[in-house]
Amino acid sequence: MVTIPAVNQQNQLVGVVHVEDILDVMQKEATEDFHKMAPVTSLETSLKDVSIFTLYRKRIAWLVVLVFMNVFSGAGIAHFEDVIESTIALVFFLPLLVDSGGNAGSQASTLMIRAMAVGDIKLKDWLKLFTKEISVSLCLGLTMGIAVSIIGIFRGGFDIAVVISLTMVLIVMVGSLIGMSLPFIFRKMRLDPATASAPLITSVSDIVGVLIYFSIASWYLDL
Structure with missing residues (x-):
């Protein structure tokens, strides 16, 4: 038809x-x-014809919000300055670890958003998917933790390898659970789940990742 x-x-x-x-x-x-x-406010005209000011206006709001969110990551790092000063090798692994959490969260979020869009899952399915994501993210975190521990041994020794392995497992799990849960939260708030975008998830995961990383380092290395 x-x-x-x-x-x-x-x-x-x-x-x-x-x-x-x-x-x-x-x-x-x-x-x-x-x-x-992205996140970017929707354009009323084609990208080729839209003005520079309109593109600026459509993009600036979320970027400013994310800047202020990332301030909390900096505050977390500042809180653990003594830990960093005593074991400078920890800094080498910081981008690797927090980015892994954001990447895992973005994967989980994309899967949930698409499944919601095609009607494959509903709000009532959150608990079932949450428990499933715990198992999946644990397997992902363990695999990535083992892989990164090899670098840790060569870069900082056995103790550093243990710290980054434990951190990787927890960060990947937390990032994945945040990523799969945010679309449900937005849907519950009657907002578009697509708004639970990769930059937002990455910013949240960065904040949590910094706190997890240096807390584990402080505890395990007795700093």
């Missing part, structure tokens, strides 16, 4: 919906979701 009749309550023909109209709406919705995942 390439056309669908539109009728009123009296079953009288009032118009026709063409397949081209449906495809246009689908394309518009998909574009809007991609913009939200």
Whole structure:
């Protein structure tokens, strides 16, 4: 079928919906979701024709919000200055660890957002998916922890390898659970789950990752 009749309550023909109209709406919705995942406010015109000021206005709000969120990461690092000074090798692994949490969270979030969009999962499925994600993220974290421990041994010795391995497991698990949960939280708040985008998840995971990393280092290395 390439056309669908539109009728009123009296079953009288009032118009026709063409397949081209449906495809246009689908394309518009998909574009809007991609913009939200950036996150960028939707554009009313094509990217080629939009003005510089409009692009600035559409992008600046979320960037400013994320800047202030990342201040908390800096505050976490500042809180553990003594730990960093005593074992400077810890700094080498910081970007690697926190980025891994953000990457795992982005993967989980993308899977949930897409599944919600096609109607595969509902809000009531959160607990089932949460328990499943615990197992999946644990396996991912263990695999990545073993891999990064090899670098840790050569870079800082056995104790550093243990610290970054434990941290990797926890950060990947926490990042994954945050990533899969945020779309459900946004849907519960009647917001578009696509807004639970990769930059937002990465910022949250960075804050949590810094605290986990240096807390484990402080505890295990007795600093």
